[in-house]
Amino acid sequence: MSTAFDQATRAVEAALAAGARYADARVVHTRTRALSARNAEVESVDLGDDLGIGVRALVGASWGFAATSDLDADAAGRTGAQATATARASAILPGGDLRLAPLAATVASWDSPFDQDPFEVSLSTQADLITAVTRDAAAVDGVAVATAHLQFWDVRKWFVSSEGHRIDQRLVSSGGGMQAIALGKHETQVRSYPQSFGDYRSGGWEVIEAFDLPAHAVRMGEEAVALLSAPPCPAVTTDVVLDSSQVAMQLHESVGHAIELDRILGWEAAFAGTSFLDLDQLGTLRYGSVLMNVTADATMPGAMGTFGFDDEGTPAQSVEIVDAGRWVGVLSGRDSAHLAGLPPGGMVRADGYARLPMVRMTNVGLLAGTSTMDELIGGIDYGVLMATNRSWSIDDRRLNFQFGCEIGWEIKAGQLGRMLRNPTYTGITPTFWAGLDGLGNEELRRAWGIPNCGKGQPMQTMQTAHPAVPARFRNVEVGVTG
């Protein structure tokens, strides 16, 4: 019987026989389970089983890629040859010299750890959990809609390259969350836990148990209702403290995407955009204050952007991105790293078998400082504490951003005061990060998972995470409204 490695090997051989100077192939089998509940009823249960092969071939300076879910006897060879033929069609508009940064061939196997396989946990147990928390939240007077969801992935990959790589991996991840919605005459107010759209980690059912959703259901409902009568966030320039989940979103949009080397090189200019960063400034550009230290660490245990090897066979690693406010690193793959004269960062991944691997965030995280939450707040004469992202938008060079949060609290004389509704803030990336003057300590650090970071054409979603702490920023424009 043909194994996944056999099929991947045949595909690579076929691509080379058709004229590719390099080829790799991934057989990917993705199992998914997704449950959602609304107002104490199961809303949907969806199971997915997705298996196929994707082949990448390099001809001249162009990648060709072909994929199929058809794994009959001839599929691997056919798809390999097609990848090369597709790459060859690029000759009408050839690029410059494209090489791959050197990488030792690896034969390895890697599994992400988990305690309890989420696919072995009874669906009824999982359904009972989310129906119960939505029942509790919906029971709060004034809550119109309470929702909860769970998502699980079990991804197996078999990777073979023409340079001798032969790697298999298994990545199990879990996540979910809940949301309570209260309706006013002309507005909606929302509270989410652990964060908007939920939180996600590498791991099994224990991830969900650690969230302890039932303990937070009533509070989410009560806060959503209270927001309806809270005063609006004032439109002022002031100091803010962001909770760690919002700092994670800030990192994602204004750091994570900006440091993707393919964007910096212009490869994503038309859709995702470029970056305000220029490689000539690497090592000298001031990204933020001296408190700002950022790493991209794909080896962090339990985080959503953790793996053993990326989809080019490069081992996972931790790369320094911002050192005491100075920009020092990028996210890269073998081709982009070689162009930039850098070592490959091992950050190239694909969304399933049917997509071309590209530079993606791993765990792009802000290192902790020394402050407690009380100390961060205590250092503000007047300002706003904002928590839990509600909206996000940033321009194509990752400079002008505007975020909305679900909830805010006024800070006066170093003390938390009244609740504020519709808190928003806006800024320009390096100016905003230059205003960073307080960081939460290690105990407050948490790796917030994002299951659906979007990039590429066709759109690929990817699992990433952002270790973050609460942080204080000076002179921020808040209260932007339509």
Add this chain to the structure above:
Amino acid sequence: MTEIIDHLNALAERVLQLAEGDEAIVTAGRSDHGLTRFANSFIHQHVSDESTMVGLTLVRDGRVATTATTNVTDDGLRALAMSAAATADLLPADPRWPGVAPEVILDGRMVPANEADPQRRATIVADFVTAGDGMQAAGYCDTSEVTHVVATSTGSRLVGRSTRATLDGIQQAGGGGATAAGSGHRTAQGLDDLDGTSVGALAAGLARRGLDRVDLEPGRYPVVLAPECTATIALFLSVYGFNAKSHAEGQSAIEVGVAQFDAAITLVDDPNAGHGFGLGFDVEGTPQRALPLIDAGVSAALVHDRRTAAAAGPGVQSTGHSGPGSAAWGPVADQLHLAGGTTDPLDLVAAMGRGLVVTTFNYCRILDPKTMVVTGLTRNGTFLVEDGRIVGAVGNLRFTQSFMDALAPAAVTGLGNDARWADAEFGPALAHAPSLALQSWNITGAAPR
């Protein structure tokens, strides 16, 4: 072509045989996609992928489970059916299950098969790049063909095919500090209708004009929005407004029967339009018809799937807008036609005193669905108009604007005669829209270049 349909029909029939339950909906789909991406004026990614997917929604004793697989061997189909049954048995009964749609036999839209030759796409891309006359070009040309079958335990059998070809790109002018980008977009059913030279020249013209910069203070400005922007507004109205689930939960701004929009606005969802991209039926097996959503400014209807229709009460029927994920997100119309006017877009600009011309939006996100306040940015060509003439480019601007207020009665000053399939926030081929002139648009900041 017939071979693919026969294969999908056979897969669907086999799953219906294997499905052990009271009711079943089987979907079988085949997708072929080809993509040619270019950046820095050369082709850097060339992609083709094909997949066959079978889905099963199974009902047993009122318990409902949905499963899907790409393993379409007989063993794979057996596993699919067994998994659905085992899953359903572990779940509580679904009190809102609306039942499977009544029997329908429908040969839906059958657009001829698409040409997916990578050489043809590459030639169109080369024409786009050449039209930039040395500018840095980036974008993509792609083709897709989707064939879909729905078969149900009530005897329904529906089949349809849709094809699409898109050319979307930017030209980037300047260097040494001052840079500007312009974009061009065309979507049609096949490559024959894509002209790389004209789309590339359009983008290049916008990029050149973008180099001549003037400053602009935040504030409210009259605007002429190009079709890409108008399409995004239409999509947001569809996703957050006319979605019957959002409406039932009180999160929609739409009030059916009320003149909420300017009388110039008529919006219809028409999945059967000859030049469009619908299949003519949804994943529940409900045939689709043209559905007016806004009729001369009056909110006319919501879009339903079978769940929302059943919940809305007697007499309400599904409009055929169920899709993957609609159980959670609600039904969404995605073959939108915003009726155009008779005015040349240049005359819309000429009729504006001081205002802005906006080519595309970027990264739009909703702040509150109830108010439909959205923040986003302009991109690839934003220009200041004074006395009816473009006097300079203003770079990319941030806006925070209620889309309901923007289209409110007496807020629309003109509609262009240039309606076409435009690229929107959620992708191409979802909205056919014209240029749109509005009295006021709220600019809240600028993105440095």
